[in-house]
Amino acid sequence: MKKTLFDKVWDSHVVKHVEDGPDVLFIDRHLVHEVTSPVAFLGLKNRGIRVLHPERTFATADHNTPTINQHLPVADPLSANQLKALEENAKEYGISHWGLGHKKNGIVHVVGPEYGITQPGATIVCGDSHTSTHGAFGAIAFGIGTSEVEMVLATQCIMQPKPKKMRINVKGSLNFGVTPKDVALYIISKLTTSGATGYFVEYAGDVFENMTMEGRMTVCNLSIEMGARGGMIAPDEKTFDYIKGREFTPTGAAWDKAMAYWETLHTDPDAEFDKELSFDASDIEPMITYGTNPGMGMGISKSIPKAEQVEGGVSTYKKSLGYMSFNEGDDMIGKPIDFVFIGSCTNGRIEDFRAFASIIKGRQKAPNVTAWLVPGSHQVEAAIKEEGLLAIIHEAGFELREPGCSACLAMNDDKVPAGKLAVSTSNRNFEGRQGPGSRTLLASPLVAAAAAVTGKVTDPRELMEKLVASS
Amino acid sequence: MAYDKFEILTSTAVPLPIENVDTDQIIPARFLKATERKGFGDNLFRDWRYNNDNSPKTDFVLNDSTYSGKILVGGRNFGSGSSREHAAWAVYDYGFRCVISSFFADIFKGNCLNIGVLPVQVSADFSNKLFSEIEKDPKTVIEVNLQEQTVTLLATGEKESFDINGYKKDNMLNGFDDIDYLVNVKSDIVEFAKNTPL
Ligand code: SF4
Numbered sequence: 001m002k003k004t005l006f007d008k009v010w011d012s013h014v015v016k017h018v019e020d021g022p023d024v025l026f027i028d029r030h031l032v033h034e035v036t037s038p039v040a041f042l043g044l045k046n047r048g049i050r051v052l053h054p055e056r057t058f059a060t061a062d063h064n065t066p067t068i069n070q071h072l073p074v075a076d077p078l079s080a081n082q083l084k085a086l087e088e089n090a091k092e093y094g095i096s097h098w099g100l101g102h103k104k105n106g107i108v109h110v111v112g113p114e115y116g117i118t119q120p121g122a123t124i125v126c127g128d129s130h131t132s133t134h135g136a137f138g139a140i141a142f143g144i145g146t147s148e149v150e151m152v153l154a155t156q157c158i159m160q161p162k163p164k165k166m167r168i169n170v171k172g173s174l175n176f177g178v179t180p181k182d183v184a185l186y187i188i189s190k191l192t193t194s195g196a197t198g199y200f201v202e203y204a205g206d207v208f209e210n211m212t213m214e215g216r217m218t219v220c221n222l223s224i225e226m227g228a229r230g231g232m233i234a235p236d237e238k239t240f241d242y243i244k245g246r247e248f249t250p251t252g253a254a255w256d257k258a259m260a261y262w263e264t265l266h267t268d269p270d271a272e273f274d275k276e277l278s279f280d281a282s283d284i285e286p287m288i289t290y291g292t293n294p295g296m297g298m299g300i301s302k303s304i305p306k307a308e309q310v311e312g313g314v315s316t317y318k319k320s321l322g323y324m325s326f327n328e329g330d331d332m333i334g335k336p337i338d339f340v341f342i343g344s345c346t347n348g349r350i351e352d353f354r355a356f357a358s359i360i361k362g363r364q365k366a367p368n369v370t371a372w373l374v375p376g377s378h379q380v381e382a383a384i385k386e387e388g389l390l391a392i393i394h395e396a397g398f399e400l401r402e403p404g405c406s407a408c409l410a411m412n413d414d415k416v417p418a419g420k421l422a423v424s425t426s427n428r429n430f431e432g433r434q435g436p437g438s439r440t441l442l443a444s445p446l447v448a449a450a451a452a453v454t455g456k457v458t459d460p461r462e463l464m465e466k467l468v469a470s471s
Numbered sequence: 472m473a474y475d476k477f478e479i480l481t482s483t484a485v486p487l488p489i490e491n492v493d494t495d496q497i498i499p500a501r502f503l504k505a506t507e508r509k510g511f512g513d514n515l516f517r518d519w520r521y522n523n524d525n526s527p528k529t530d531f532v533l534n535d536s537t538y539s540g541k542i543l544v545g546g547r548n549f550g551s552g553s554s555r556e557h558a559a560w561a562v563y564d565y566g567f568r569c570v571i572s573s574f575f576a577d578i579f580k581g582n583c584l585n586i587g588v589l590p591v592q593v594s595a596d597f598s599n600k601l602f603s604e605i606e607k608d609p610k611t612v613i614e615v616n617l618q619e620q621t622v623t624l625l626a627t628g629e630k631e632s633f634d635i636n637g638y639k640k641d642n643m644l645n646g647f648d649d650i651d652y653l654v655n656v657k658s659d660i661v662e663f664a665k666n667t668p669l
Contacts, residue, residue, distance in 0.1 A: 015663045016656060021638025024656065028669045036555060038506035049654070053664070064504065078504035085506045122669050129554040129578060143554035145582035147648065155653040157660055160581075161636065193491060194548040197577055227551065229577055261668045293491050293551070316490040316546065409500040418523070430495040430552060432518050 002271040005234050006165050006200050008264065009140045013123045015157060022159040028122040030057040030152045031108045032095070034064055034086040035411070036127030040149035041089040049154045054094040056156060058117055059086055061099045062107045063128075064411050067374050067401035070100055079412065093153070106377020106403045109133040109345035113217065114379050116246025120235035120262045125152060130345050130427060132223040135232035136216035137239055138265045140200070142230040163229050164274040166199040167267075170207040172281035177461040179355065180215035181347055181425065181444035183207060184222035185287035185297045187279065192311070193295040197227030199275065202267060207281050208233050213242045214351045221346045222427060225294040234266040286460055288332050288423075289442040292320040292431050300447060300459050304330045323431055324439050325419075332441075332457045339422035340371040340452040341434070342445055344408035347425035348376030350383040352445040357389045359449035359463050365397035366455030372414055373398055374406040396453070410435045423451040474587025476646040480569055480615040481625070483540035485532055486605045492545055493552035494579065498561040511557055512564030533565075537609045544601050545572040550579025559583045569615050571622065573598040584639050585648060591615060591622055597631045600624070617643055 003011070016024040032040075037059070044051070051057065064079040074080040083100060090097035098104040104111060109130055112118040120138035125131060129143035148158045168187060188195075201223050208216060216233050223231030240262070243249045250258045285299040298305070304321070306328045307314045321328065342348070342356050353375065365371060373393065375381040381403055384390050393400055407414040408426040410433065416422045418437025425448050429440035441457065450460035502514040519531050527534040543562065549572040550558065559582040562570060569589045583590045593601070604611045604624055612625045617640060623630035635643075642648065653660070 012668070015660055018638050018652075021636050024653065024660070026660065026663055026667060028667065035503050036557075039508045039556075042507065043650075047650070052657075052660075063500075076504075082504055082506055119669055127554060127556075129552065131554075143578055145554055145556035145559070145578065145585060147556060147582070147585040147650070151650050151653055154650055155657055155660055156664065157653055159649045159652065163577075193551050194574060194576070197548075197574070227548075227576060258669065293493065313490045313546065319489070409495075411500045411503065428493075428495070428552065430493045432499055433495050436499070436501075436518055436523070 002268040004165055004267040004271045004273065005138060005202055005232060005265055006140065007271070009121050009123065009138070010162060018159070022161045024157050025123060025160050026157055027125050027152050028056065029112070029117055029124045031112055031117070031124070031126035031131070032057060032059045032086070032149065033108050033126070033128065034061050034082040036146050037089065037149055038082060038085045040146050040153060041085070043150040044153055051093040051095065051153045053156045057095045057153065058112070059090045059095050059097040060105055060108050060111055061086055063405045063409065065100050065404040066412050067372070067404045067406045067414055070402045074100070103378055106379065107345045107348060107405055109221065110348060110376030110380065113137065114246070114377060116243050116249035119243060119249070119258070120239060121265050125158065129224045130221050132228070132230040133217050133221040133345055135220035135223065135230050136213060137243070138232055138235035138262070140230065140232065143224065163200040164198055165202070166196055166228070166275040166277070167202045167204055167273045169205040169276070169278040170203070170281055171205045171278065172207065173210070174207060174281050175285060177286050177446060177464055178284050179444040179446060180211055180218040182284055182287040184219045185289065185294065185442065186284045188222065188226045188294050189287070189297040190279070191226045191295070193225060193293045194227040196223070199228050201228045201231035203231055203233050204267070209236070212351060213238055214349045217349070218346055222294070225427060235262055286444060286447050288447060288457065289429050290324065290326055290332055292323055292429055294427065294429060294442060296320065297442065300332060300457070304328055304332070333459060335421070335457045336368065337423050337441070337451050337456055338368065338370065338420040339416050340369055340448050341374070341407040341422055341424040341426060342448055343372065343374030343376065343406050344426035345376060346427045347445050348374060348380065350380050350387070352425060353380070353384050353389055354387070355445040356449040357392045359446060359460060360396040360398065360453055361392050363396055363453040366453055368455045369452055371398050371452050372401060372407055374401045375403050377403050398452070407434050409433065410438070416440070423448045423457070474646055474648070477568065477587065477589055477617050477643040479617070480541060481612060482542050483538070483610055484542035484544050484571070484601070484605055484613050485538045485540055486602055487532055487543060487545045488602050490546040491548045491551055494550060494555055494558040495552055497550065497558040498555065503555060503557050508560055510564070511561040512566065515561040515565045541567055542569045542571060542613055542615065543567045544598070544605065545570055547572065547574045547595070549575050551576040554578045554582070556582045556586065559586050559588055563588050571598070571601065584643070587643070587646070589615065589617060589643060591633045593622060593631050593633060600629065
């Protein structure tokens with residue numbers, strides 16, 4: 001039978017099918033962090049069960065960690081308590097733990113690929129919905145709840161009905177100034193935040209083939225924001241080159257055996273999807289969101305749609321614009337902003353900092369802007385220094401913070417104050433996501449950089465063109 | 472953690488006719504710092520429910536004594552966003568045993584089923600019907616019958632059936648969870664693990 005990439009990976013991990021119910025799915029790699037795991041470990045303890053495969057679980061601290069002075073004790077007692085619980089649980093059950101201060105520490109979805117834990121054809125889960133990131137390698141990766149974290153710890157399996165399959169094709173070549181983040185925000189704006197609910201997505205077409213691994217991670221990361229459980233891209237030479245030689249990547253005969261499997265990982269011609277969508281790359285411009293969910297996005301040069309033009313509930317739409325203090329028909333360009341956040345598992349990797357640096361180079365941070373530049377991991381932080389980006393950052397009047405989730409979900413002190421407007425490279429603009437009352441515009445690192453130096457929403461292409469012209 | 476069995480729930484309902492209610496609204500991230508599953512109901516819809524000085528926002532439905540019950544009727548695309556099970560815990564801990572919506576986000580729905588909250592997906596028409604009946608009479612009683620897979624407006628007898636797979640239905644009827652099942656098939660899992668490619 002003709003199979004899709006998704007079928008191949010899923011079917012080879014089904015231990016058992018429960019009649020009129022879910023599949024028992026074997027999980028190759030399990031990532032845990034301090035927020036969604038403590039109750040799962042408690043559950044194990046109460047049931048008196050050990051972890052079945054401690055070598056398949058990896059723990060890192062990220063959601064709750066401070067992004068300055070990480071060498072000092074964590075001030076918030078509740079956060080400190082969660083971090084301690086993770087450390088103790090990892091120790092008790094023999095799980096590798098990259099806590100605060102560890103050189104491999106970083107955001108769970110950034111360190112997984114960096115150390116070769118993320119591999120093609122694997123099933124990967126984590127108690128965080130952006131686990132979909134790892135799909136960039138041709139893995140089936142998705143977020144789970146705490147009960148499921150407990151299941152994986154106890155049995156290395158979870159119970160899931162097989163999702164439907166969707167393929168999203170983007171063909172052509174991307175316009176100047178358009179990044180993987182824009183591609184994803186564009187697709188979400190077309191599908192809405194529920195458009196892919198019930199589906200697992202495969203991204204296909206030249207745009208994704210030509211994308212770097214980091215770009216693919218950004219796209220797959222955002223799959224959950226269109227409601228999909230996850231998204232994946234067939235592995236290719238770029239994928240194999242990326243993973244080769246990393247700490248947890250197989251070597252020697254094990255590599256050859258893995259390659260034999262990995263090379264089968266593509267959708268067969270004529271394999272069927274439950275739904276197939278196609279977009280044209282030339283229609284995409286740098287994107288920005290204007291509302292309180294990631295589907296409320298548009299090309300940066302456009303104006304906010306009128307309520308009659310949007311699908312769905314008018315009252316919900318008006319409530320959302322009311323929260324943002326925006327009006328139907330407003331232009332986004334020129335809106336003064338207060339905060340800029342570069343980071344998160346969506347856009348906290350080295351290519352994102354390169355993009356940011358390319359715009360701020362030779363310019364100055366706008367005086368009205370508070371900027372948080374937060375690398376996704378220590379490895380990213382080290383690369384920023386090695387590549388000379390730190391000097392550019394400092395010359396332009398910015399500071400670099402230490403790795404963590406930071407203002408992506410504002411569980412630590414990095415909270416945007418009520419009423420303030422932030423341009424963020426993260427993934428959610430929900431009410432209060434970046435701090436109670438905060439207002440978020442999601443965008444690419446280029447758009448964020450342009451805002452950081454101009455103090456307002458600015459089309460990055462203008463600054464990029466000027467650079468090209470003056471060089 | 473096992474939960475109470477779910478058979479027939481007959482209750483008034485609390486209406487929340489807002490679309491795309493996301494998990495950050497159900498339970499904001501700053502309340503996820505516990506290491507035990509306790510007290511999440513107090514912070515259910517925290518920022519819609521309370522002002523900055525912790526005084527209740529009087530116009531929010533949970534602060535309006537006109538409405539009460541063990542059923543929450545939400546707008547379309549309920550529970551979008553994060554995988555935090557804390558959102559489902561907050562709903563349960565507050566006292567809801569059932570959420571009715573015309574459309575659920577996947578992970579939230581799965582989390583609910585795992586912890587003993589029944590997500591009931593109905594048609595947009597029926598959902599509108601529920602909202603308008605509750606608006607007319609806040610004491611409107613709804614019956615959710617899991618065995619029959621029906622949701623009924625008791626006053627008029629209008630009903631609709633809903634989907635749930637047989638396995639999850641059995642679990643809810645008996646108060647079992649997936650871990651019980653998985654632990655029972657552990658020998659199959661151990662055998663399977665020997666031959667995994669990665
Ligand atoms: S950066 Fe944000 S989305 Fe990513 S893992 Fe952290 S909290 Fe989750």
